[in-house]
Amino acid sequence: MDKYKVRNNVRKLRFNHDEMTQEQLAEKAGVTRQTIIAIEGGKYAPSLELAFKIALAFDVPLPDVFSYEPEGDEK
Amino acid sequence: MSYQEKSIAVSLVSHLLIGVYYLANLFQMQQAGGLVSTRIFSLWAVVIVAIIVVNIVSNILTHILSNIIHAIKTGREEEERYIEDERDHLIGLKGDKVSHIAFSIGVLIAMLTFAFGQPPLVMFSLLILSSILAEIIGDLSQLYLYRKGF
Numbered sequence: 001m002d003k004y005k006v007r008n009n010v011r012k013l014r015f016n017h018d019e020m021t022q023e024q025l026a027e028k029a030g031v032t033r034q035t036i037i038a039i040e041g042g043k044y045a046p047s048l049e050l051a052f053k054i055a056l057a058f059d060v061p062l063p064d065v066f067s068y069e070p071e072g073d074e075k
Numbered sequence: 076m077s078y079q080e081k082s083i084a085v086s087l088v089s090h091l092l093i094g095v096y097y098l099a100n101l102f103q104m105q106q107a108g109g110l111v112s113t114r115i116f117s118l119w120a121v122v123i124v125a126i127i128v129v130n131i132v133s134n135i136l137t138h139i140l141s142n143i144i145h146a147i148k149t150g151r152e153e154e155e156r157y158i159e160d161e162r163d164h165l166i167g168l169k170g171d172k173v174s175h176i177a178f179s180i181g182v183l184i185a186m187l188t189f190a191f192g193q194p195p196l197v198m199f200s201l202l203i204l205s206s207i208l209a210e211i212i213g214d215l216s217q218l219y220l221y222r223k224g225f
Contacts (some may be wrong), residue, residue: 033159034077034221039160043224060190 003071006045010036013058013065029055078157079166080221082137094207095217099120101200108197118219119203126210167218172212181205 014020020042026033029050038044039054044056046066055062076084100118104110126204185201 030158032077032158032163035160035162038224041224044162050161 004068005071007040007067007069009041009065010054013060014069017058018039025054025057029053077221078137079159079163080218081141082086082134083214083217084171085133085137086130086209088205089133089217090126090210091163093125093129094204094211096125097204097207101204108192111113115196115200119199122180122203122207126207130215135151162225166225169220169222170217173216174209177212178205178209181209189206 010025014022014025022033022036026036029036030053031050035044035046035050039046051062051066055065066072097118101110104114135146153181182202182205185205186196188201189198
């Protein structure tokens, strides 16, 4: 079975939301800025609850923020 | 550096100091003619109490110092925003796991020394030493995870 990885569009979405800062997103999602940095860098896959909170912060559906794709596939 | 990292760094330095103090006393005793039960019991008591007290005091000190530094940096008296989120909890759990594994190995080594004919005082001294080392390894693994991202 292929290895899958959680990918995200957080950086792109922040850019599309008036260049929202990591600190602002962290405050909206109720986490630390370091956690947002780790998620954005693909180093940390958030829990389902936090993923929903981030999607809510951007006011978009969850699949627009996170996707589950084979490890080798780069967009 | 986040508040959690600062707190772990302070705890790491404290555990290192306690470890050095413990080892220095052990070697001193060994050179003075071997382990004496009355002296070694008091040393264990001091070390165990120190670990507990240091953990509490280091947390309070880090909190106070972080607030002072934050106030100096921003020029406002409001407290810094301290949040412990799911990533912090997971890193804490991973650190505890590494610490428990390290302590288990230490216990095994201590038991083996007893099984191979060393006196009980050596076994218990190694148990205390392994608990200090386990704390240090746990702190280091948490710092590593924070630096790496997760």
